[in-house]
Each structure stands twice: as C-alpha cells, then as structure tokens.
Amino acid sequence: MDLKQDLALLFELQGYDIKVSDINKQISFASSLIEQKNITLEDKKTKLNEEKKKYMDLVLLKKEKEFLLADSEKTIAKYFMDLNTIKSNDAYKALLLKIEKVKIDKNIIEDELLTFMEKVDEVSAKIKSAESEFKKFEENIRKEIIDIKNSTNKFKGESIALENKREELKLRVNKFVLSHYERLKGGRGGRGIAIVNGESCDCCGMTLRIQLVIQVLKCQELVFCDNCSRILFKSNAL
Ligand SMILES: [Zn+2]
Structure with missing residues (x-):
C-alpha cells in the first residue's frame, strides 16, 4: 500500500x-x-x-x-x-x-x-x-x-x-484510509484531511510536535493532528 x-x-x-x-x-x-x-x-x-x-x-x-x-x-x-x-x-x-x-x-x-x-x-x-x-x-x-x-x-x-x-x-x-476520512470529516467542516504547512496543521492552525511532522514526512502510517484529529498529509507537490 x-x-x-x-x-x-x-x-x-x-x-x-x-x-x-x-x-x-x-x-x-x-x-x-x-x-x-x-x-x-x-x-x-x-x-x-x-x-x-x-x-x-x-x-x-x-x-x-x-x-x-x-x-x-x-x-x-x-x-x-x-x-x-x-x-x-x-x-x-x-x-x-x-x-x-x-x-x-x-x-x-x-x-x-x-x-x-x-x-x-x-x-x-x-x-x-x-x-x-x-x-x-x-x-x-x-x-x-x-x-x-x-x-x-x-x-x-x-x-x-x-x-x-x-x-x-x-x-x-484505500478503504481503510477512506473510512478514517469519512468518519473524521463529519463535524469538522467537511474536512477530514489537513495539510502540514511548515510545522502547522493548515486546518486548525495548531503548531505540530516535531515528532509528528517527521512521522508525516515518513508517511508510513496514518498520523493525526493532536488538536483537530484530522489526518495529516504533506505532499512533495504541495
Ligand atoms: Zn489540526
């Protein structure tokens, strides 16, 4: 996967x-x-x-x-x-x-x-x-x-x-990833996935722990924002 x-x-x-x-x-x-x-x-x-x-x-x-x-x-x-x-x-x-x-x-x-x-x-x-x-x-x-x-x-x-x-x-x-997203987007303004912008979550604006940012960059497992619980994502293209 x-x-x-x-x-x-x-x-x-x-x-x-x-x-x-x-x-x-x-x-x-x-x-x-x-x-x-x-x-x-x-x-x-x-x-x-x-x-x-x-x-x-x-x-x-x-x-x-x-x-x-x-x-x-x-x-x-x-x-x-x-x-x-x-x-x-x-x-x-x-x-x-x-x-x-x-x-x-x-x-x-x-x-x-x-x-x-x-x-x-x-x-x-x-x-x-x-x-x-x-x-x-x-x-x-x-x-x-x-x-x-x-x-x-x-x-x-x-x-x-x-x-x-x-x-x-x-x-x-992937169905597993999708189910997480579908569950999260409800009650979060329809946004279940957030972009890591620098060191912050672009949805809630919270500065993320450095460990979390590293995990996001590695992208080996789903990582969630400590504050808004959205799936965190950082694309090379973004
Ligand atoms: Zn957040």
Whole structure:
C-alpha cells in the first residue's frame, strides 16, 4: 500500500467534497431566496386584496345610499299624488309636513351619497395605481425567481458531475484510509484531511510536535493532528 499516494488521492477527494458542499449551500440558499420572494409576493397580494375588499364595501355603501335616495324620491312623488285625492284641510297639511320631513331626509342622503361618491373615486384611483404597481412587482419577482431557478439547475448539474468524479476517485482510495476520512470529516467542516504547512496543521492552525511532522514526512502510517484529529498529509507537490 502506497500511503502517500492514497493520501494524495484522499486530498483530491476532499477537494471535490468541499466543492459539492459549497454548491449545495448555494442551492439551499437559492431555494430559501425563492421561498422568501414568494412570501413577499403573497404578502403584497394579500394587502392589495384587503384594499380591494375595502373598496367593494365602499361601493356597496354607496349603492345603499342610492337606493335610499331613489326610495325617498318615490315616496315624495307618491305623497304629491296623494295630495290630489285628499279632501280634508288638516290631512292635507299633515301630508305636506310629511313631504317636508322626507325632503329633509333626502337632502341628508344626498350629502352622504356625494361623500361616498368622492370617496369611491378616490379609492378607485388608488386601487388602480396599486394594481399596476403590484403587476410590475410581480413580473420582476417572477423573472428573478426564474433566474434563480436557472442558476440552481446549473448548480445541480455541476454538483452531480462533481459527485460522479468523486465516486470514481473514491474507488481508487484505500478503504481503510477512506473510512478514517469519512468518519473524521463529519463535524469538522467537511474536512477530514489537513495539510502540514511548515510545522502547522493548515486546518486548525495548531503548531505540530516535531515528532509528528517527521512521522508525516515518513508517511508510513496514518498520523493525526493532536488538536483537530484530522489526518495529516504533506505532499512533495504541495
Ligand atoms: Zn489540526
């Protein structure tokens, strides 16, 4: 068994693992970004619908006033017709009073109706502008989401290609060495093998005992960092 070669392959394998992990992080970030954008869109839509509901309530109130106005006009017309058929003077005067009362009510309804009409026009203009603003916002968000999905698909393709290369490489690494690496990389930021840089472990930065550095250079057995427990490796090429 050529340990040096195995460790070199393992280090290469770790390179793929790091790249795959980075890409997967980007994919997961993209997916949360899409989720966030959809939530923002839904929030805006809900607010717009609430405004539309208020507008419809206002339109209904306006219609109610229009109905009341038409009703009072009908009542007044009917009372005027009735005046022609009344014989008694007192009944005639009483009906005139009733007409006056309905007229006063009618004026109040007319004023209220006018206020509602103005309000309906005002809110209608606001809704139209909010709707066109929402449409633009929605178009932009949809475009952004499509862009994110496209790049996510690209990332997924890259990730699969890297995984395949990793699997090929894995077959060439000694199983015993590989099992140590697989066990160590969990909980260590996906890094199970560290380079000896001068006299330090390049992953945790700890200065290594000179004896350990010599063992690493000899490369006759697996050597682990005293601090982070990663497999230590020093290549002639590095
Ligand atoms: Zn270390």
